[in-house]
Amino acid sequence: MNDFFFARSQMGMSLAFHIIFAVIGMAMPLLMVIAEGCYLWTKNPIYLELSKRWAAGTTILFAVGAVSGTVLSFELGLLWPKFMEYAGGIIGMPFSLEGFAFFTEAIFLGIYLYGWNRVSPVVHWLAGIVVAVSGVLSAVFVVFANAWMNTPVGFDVVNGQPTNIQPITAMLSPASLHETIHMVLAAYAATAFLVAGIHAFFLLRNPRSVFHRASCSVALVVACISIPLQMVSGDSAAREVARLQPAKLAAMEAHYQTGTGVPLVIGGIPDDATGKVNYALEIPYGLSMLVGYNPETKVVGLGDYPRDQWPNVPLVHLSFDVMVGAGSAMLAVAAWIAWLWWRTRRLPDNKWLLRTLVCCAPLGFIALETGWFVTELGRQPWIIYGFMRTSAAVTPMPGLAVPFTAFTTVYLLLAVIVIFLLRRQFVETRPHLLTPKPSPWAAGPKTERTNQGV
Amino acid sequence: MLETLVAVVILTSLILYALAGGADYGGGMWDLLASGGRSQRQRHAIVEAIAPVWEANHVWLVLVIVLLFTAFPRGFSTIMVALHIPITAMLLGIVLRGSAFVFRKYDSTQDAVQRRWSTMFGVASFFTPFFQGLTLGALASGAIRVAGDHVITGFFAGWLTPFALTCGLFALALFAFLAATYMTIDTQGEPDLQNDFRLRAIWAEIALVPLAIIVFITSKFDAPSMYQGLTNWWAPVLLGWTAVSVIAATLALWSRRFYFARIAAIAQVTFILLGWGLAQYPHLVSPDVTLQNAAAPESTLKLLLLALGAGAVFLLPSLLYLFQFFKGQEQR
Numbered sequence: 001m002n003d004f005f006f007a008r009s010q011m012g013m014s015l016a017f018h019i020i021f022a023v024i025g026m027a028m029p030l031l032m033v034i035a036e037g038c039y040l041w042t043k044n045p046i047y048l049e050l051s052k053r054w055a056a057g058t059t060i061l062f063a064v065g066a067v068s069g070t071v072l073s074f075e076l077g078l079l080w081p082k083f084m085e086y087a088g089g090i091i092g093m094p095f096s097l098e099g100f101a102f103f104t105e106a107i108f109l110g111i112y113l114y115g116w117n118r119v120s121p122v123v124h125w126l127a128g129i130v131v132a133v134s135g136v137l138s139a140v141f142v143v144f145a146n147a148w149m150n151t152p153v154g155f156d157v158v159n160g161q162p163t164n165i166q167p168i169t170a171m172l173s174p175a176s177l178h179e180t181i182h183m184v185l186a187a188y189a190a191t192a193f194l195v196a197g198i199h200a201f202f203l204l205r206n207p208r209s210v211f212h213r214a215s216c217s218v219a220l221v222v223a224c225i226s227i228p229l230q231m232v233s234g235d236s237a238a239r240e241v242a243r244l245q246p247a248k249l250a251a252m253e254a255h256y257q258t259g260t261g262v263p264l265v266i267g268g269i270p271d272d273a274t275g276k277v278n279y280a281l282e283i284p285y286g287l288s289m290l291v292g293y294n295p296e297t298k299v300v301g302l303g304d305y306p307r308d309q310w311p312n313v314p315l316v317h318l319s320f321d322v323m324v325g326a327g328s329a330m331l332a333v334a335a336w337i338a339w340l341w342w343r344t345r346r347l348p349d350n351k352w353l354l355r356t357l358v359c360c361a362p363l364g365f366i367a368l369e370t371g372w373f374v375t376e377l378g379r380q381p382w383i384i385y386g387f388m389r390t391s392a393a394v395t396p397m398p399g400l401a402v403p404f405t406a407f408t409t410v411y412l413l414l415a416v417i418v419i420f421l422l423r424r425q426f427v428e429t430r431p432h433l434l435t436p437k438p439s440p441w442a443a444g445p446k447t448e449r450t451n452q453g454v
Numbered sequence: 455m456l457e458t459l460v461a462v463v464i465l466t467s468l469i470l471y472a473l474a475g476g477a478d479y480g481g482g483m484w485d486l487l488a489s490g491g492r493s494q495r496q497r498h499a500i501v502e503a504i505a506p507v508w509e510a511n512h513v514w515l516v517l518v519i520v521l522l523f524t525a526f527p528r529g530f531s532t533i534m535v536a537l538h539i540p541i542t543a544m545l546l547g548i549v550l551r552g553s554a555f556v557f558r559k560y561d562s563t564q565d566a567v568q569r570r571w572s573t574m575f576g577v578a579s580f581f582t583p584f585f586q587g588l589t590l591g592a593l594a595s596g597a598i599r600v601a602g603d604h605v606i607t608g609f610f611a612g613w614l615t616p617f618a619l620t621c622g623l624f625a626l627a628l629f630a631f632l633a634a635t636y637m638t639i640d641t642q643g644e645p646d647l648q649n650d651f652r653l654r655a656i657w658a659e660i661a662l663v664p665l666a667i668i669v670f671i672t673s674k675f676d677a678p679s680m681y682q683g684l685t686n687w688w689a690p691v692l693l694g695w696t697a698v699s700v701i702a703a704t705l706a707l708w709s710r711r712f713y714f715a716r717i718a719a720i721a722q723v724t725f726i727l728l729g730w731g732l733a734q735y736p737h738l739v740s741p742d743v744t745l746q747n748a749a750a751p752e753s754t755l756k757l758l759l760l761a762l763g764a765g766a767v768f769l770l771p772s773l774l775y776l777f778q779f780f781k782g783q784e785q786r
Contacts, residue, residue, distance in 0.1 A: 060556050066509050067552035071545045073519050077534030078541060084523050085531040085603070089750030092524020096758060099513065099520045100765040106510040107772045111779060114506040118779065165751045397538045397609060406546060414553050421560050 004391055006400035007079045010407060012376070014072055017411045019372055020365060021065030026135035026184075027191035027222075028058040029112075033128040035218050040121060046214045051128075052116070054195075054215075057425045059113055064414055066106070071407070079400075083383050083393035086162060090155050091145045093167040098141035104134040139187065140180045146375070147175035151244050152384050174244050178237040179375070185230040186371060190364025192223035193330055197361025200354040216357075224334040231331050234324070235290070241378075242291045245385060246300040247309060248378035253287055254280070254317040258301040262287040267321055270313045275303065277317075311380045319373040326367035333360055456756065457749035458736075460525040463762055464518055465731040469724050471514035473632070476625075476723070478508045480633025482551060482579020483626070484654060485572055492650060497572060499647055500633075501559065503640040506780045508555065510773065512548075524758055528603075529738035529748035533589075536598045536605045536739070540585045540613050547582030550574060580626060587625025590730060591618035593739050594673075594680040600742040617669065617676030624665045628723060631658035635703065635719040638712040640781075648712075655707050655715070659700065679740045683733025692732070696725040 032051045039047035073095070077084045108130040115124060148154075154170030155162040196219035203212040242249040250256070254265045256275035264287045268280025285295035292298075302310055333356055340350060383390040481500045488496040523530040534541065558571030592598065597612035598605065612618060634655035641647040673681040683689070703718035736744045749755065 056560070060560055063509065063552050063556040066512060067549045070512070070516055070548055073516055074534070074541060074545055077523060077530050078538055081531035081535050082603075084534070085527045088523040088527025088530060089525075089754040092520065092527070092750065092754065093757060093761070095520045096524050096761055097765075099517045100761075100769060102516065103510065103513045103765075103769055104772060106513050107769075107776045110506040110510055110776050115779065163751070165753050167754050167757050395535055395538065396604075397535065403542050406542075410546060410549055414549070417553070417557055421557060424562070425560065 001401075003398055003400040004394050006404045007394045008390065010400065010404040011075060011079050013404070013408055013411065014068065014075055015372065015376070016369055017415070018065065018068040018072055019368065021061050021068060022139065023187040023365075023368060024191050024194075025058065025062045025065040026132075026139050027187045028054060028061070028195075029128060029132035029135055030188065031192070031195060031218060031222060032058070032112075033125065033132050034222070035214075036121075036125050036128060038214075038218070040125060044214075046210050049211060050215050050218070053425070055113055057422055060418055060421055060425075062109060064418060066102075068411070069102075078397075078403075079395055080383065080390075080393040081395050083388060086388060086393075087148075087384060090152075090162060090165050090167065090170045091148050094141040094144035094148075094171045098138050098145075101134045101137040101141060105131055105138060108134070136184055139183055143180045143183045144171050144173075144176050147179045148173045149383065150179070150248075150375070150379055150385050151175040152387055157387070175240065178233065178240045181233045182230070182237050182371075185226050185233055186364070186368050188222055188226040189230050189330065190368045192219045192226060193357075193364040194361050195219040196223055197357050197359075200357035201361075204351070204354050204358070220337055220357075223330070224337055227327070227330045227334045231327055234327065239291060242299070245378070247302060247305050248311065248316075249291075250300060250302040250305075251311045251313045251316040251378055252320040252374055253299075254313055255287060255299060255301045257303050258298065260288060260296045260298045261285050262291075262297075262299045262301075264290065265317075267318075270317050272307075272310065272313055309381060311378050316374055316378045319370040319377065323367045323370040323374060326363045326370070330360060330363055330367070333357070456752060456759065457525065457745045459759060460521065460749075460755055461735075461745050463759075464521050464525070465727070467514050467517045467521065468731075469727045471511070471518060472629070472723055472727055473720055474507070474511035475514055476583065476629040477633045477636050478504050478511055479551070479579045479583045480629035480631070481637070482555075482576050483630045484633060484637070484651070486576020486579065487654075490650075492647060495644070495647055496650060499637065499641050499644070501555075503637060504555070505559065507776065508552075510776060512552070521758070521762075525750050525755055526738055526745065526748040527750055529743050529745075532598070532600055532605055532739050532743050532748075533593065536607065536609065536611060537589055537592055537613060538609055540589050540592070544582055544585035544589065547578045547585065551578035551582055554578060583625045583629050584622040586622075588613050588618045588622035590625075591615075591621030591669075591677070593737075594730070594734055595677045596679050596740045597676075598739050598742075600739070615672070615676035617672035620665060620668045620672055624662070624669055627658055627662045627665055628726070631655055631662060632719055632723060634658055635707065635712075635715050638707070639716055642712075652707050652710065652712075655719075656704060659704050659707075662700075679737070680730075680733045683735075684729070686733070688732060689729070692725055692729045696722060696729065699725060 032054045035047045035051040035054065038044070039051065108127045111119065111127045112124065112131055115127065119127070148170050151174040152170070153173050154166040154168070156164040158164075196216050199212045199216040199219065203209060203216055206212065238249065238252070241252070254268065254270040254277045255262060256270075261284075263285065264283040265277050266281040266283065268277040270277045287299055288295050288297040302313065336353065336356075340353065379385055381389050381391065383393045481504050485497050485500050488494075488500075519530075522533075554571050554575035558568060558575060561567050561571060592612035592615075595612035595615060595618060597607060597615070599607045599611070634651045637651035638648050638655065641651060670681075670684065673684065684693075699718045699722040703715050703722055706712070706715035706718055734740065736746065738745060738748055750758075
């Protein structure tokens with residue numbers, strides 16, 4: 001457990017923490033905007049109440065996302081100064097654009113959250129749309145930077161220094177397209193399943209709540225559209241990884257010996273020493289089929305790479321399988337919902353469906369975190385794939401166990417408090433939500449504050 | 455040339471961060487120091503003033519950092535290595551401050567619970583800008599030395615000096631002054647509260663004067679290049695303007711011309727940071743890291759400036775709209 005270990009742990013922990021808030025902060029505005037749009041369209045006050053309640057909950061998550069994101073922008077340099085020295089001029093561009101997107105988001109979020117009664121309903125809705133769009137742009141720009149770390153382009157190396165830098169080329173690196181699409185859809189799917197699960201829980205307790213039924217329906221629409229798209233995008237992303245980072249794909253699939261007719265290995269415990277995967281389920285020709293649509297496709301294995309260039313195979317492989325498993329489960333649930341909807345034209349009624357939704361609530365975030373592990377751990381031992389090792393980028397600062405412990409403690413505390421506060425926000429359904437009330441836009445100047453007293 | 459332009463943008467963002475985000479810290483300090491029979495109402499007024507804008511205000515800091523590592527990667531890495539400890543402390547402060555602020559708003563309205571969050575918010579509002587001021591002081595100290603690509607003066611150089619520590623205290627007093635001055639406008643219509651903040655602003659301004667003198671004196675020993683910078687030809691001009699704005703702000707507060715006081719306070723903070731920037735020029739970390747030797751390649755800087763220009767066209771009007779919306783004169 002040296003300083004390098006703690007530097008990686010602190011970075012990983014900060015990212016794993018931030019990604020949850022960033023993702024919710026980016027996907028919730030879409031749900032809010034849909035709900036508010038439904039209100040503008042149908043004038044049904046339930047939808048207005050819904051977007052307000054969601055907005056109030058999102059404020060907390062936004063704030064934690066904003067501060068933990070700030071920490072990350074500093075940590076890039078605090079923990080990996082040599083990386084930033086090398087790469088700052090190359091990938092600073094997407095980070096700067098992300099800064100703009102974040103700025104836009106923060107400005108219009110202020111108007112959205114505090115302007116319910118100060119602007120007209122349509123302007124308010126438009127402000128929400130700006131928040132939703134700039135949130136997506138923020139994510140896209142940040143993932144651009146990560147994509148470059150995986151498939152670095154747009155510079156030449158002369159005497160160990162990057163020269164002839166082309167920031168635009170670097171920003172639009174080969175991995176940028178599939179990584180961003182996969183990330184954005186992941187955010188929508190994970191958040192929508194989480195929200196649907198939470199409201200399904202309350203709907204089980206109180207089946208007649210119009211409020212929770214509406215909430216659940218809006219979330220399920222987003223969930224059921226995003227998850228099939230996400231599976232398609234994941235499938236094509238894996239093929240891109242096979243092309244661009246064969247060692248990473250080999251680790252994801254625990255594939256050691258290069259060859260044709262490669263089976264797909266599901267689960268199991270990869271053993272680097274023997275190059276075998278114990279207790280795994282194997283589908284003959286599976287991996288060759290997935291990579292090249294042909295049982296005879298050649299797939300490069302880890303054996304083609306020196307041992308010191310392997311990522312942690314068991315961790316990457318298991319994370320990958322957990323992600324795919326969680327994604328497939330969500331896809332199955334979405335299919336079930338689609339079938340029910342096609343049969344009955346209403347959502348969601350079935351008790352067993354609601355129970356399943358409750359169980360599926362965390363699945364999206366499990367897939368999101370494990371997917372992020374695959375991307376980050378699968379890139380190791382490189383911080384810039386093929387150019388700079390993570391160990392060469394670390395700060396000379398000793399005693400990194402101290403900040404790691406401090407940030408971990410603070411983040412754990414924040415997580416507990418956030419959950420507690422969100423529970424307060426949603427647990428009680430006030431009686432008036434069950435019966436529509438006349439004119440919600442004239443609900444007085446402090447509507448958003450009355451939400452907290454439930 | 456290009457790098458100087460980017461540096462100007464960075465300094466401008468830093469000044470805007472101080473004017474906007476700095477005042478939010480000041481608000482937190484007054485929250486902690488709220489006293490007397492009106493303390494609840496003071497706290498309430500502060501929350502109302504900060505809530506809609508603090509996240510947008512906070513982004514200026516993110517912008518400073520992002521521009522710094524994009525345009526001056528080598529300077530960024532030097533700063534992050536040499537000042538790892540105070541910057542980490544500042545980050546913990548940022549996290550606790552922001553979280554405590556929203557948690558308070560959404561937690562139970564019971565007094566005990568509210569007081570707990572209030573205290574955390576207030577303490578973090580003191581803690582964070584102290585380390586920000588200290589960091590700026592350390593950059594000017596000349597004690598952080600770089601040989602080749604390595605910081606050779608360790609992790610404690612420059613920021614444990616009387617000069618840097620006073621810079622931290624100076625930042626505290628400055629933000630407290632700024633916040634109290636802004637609050638006189640946010641509390642229009644509540645003359646008793648307005649007067650509370652008026653007096654607080656005047657006291658903070660009075661506290662600033664000896665601190666400024668100590669900063670100047672200690673800089674002679676702890677930050678000689680800054681001291682020399684402050685004795686340059688432009689220094690008397692800038693010091694003169696700073697003094698004028700200090701006197702104008704104090705008189706305006708005294709005579710209850712609050713809009714004028716706000717303008718004078720903004721001018722004061724701007725002149726002070728401008729002075730720091732000019733005395734620092736052309737160094738990022740004096741004396742070894744300069745704008746020139748730390749700059750990213752020209753292609754990056756050009757593109758960055760283009761992006762900044764394009765972004766500003768959209769962002770500045772939006773930002774003005776936000777402030778007009780929540781801080782406009784006619785609202786209350």
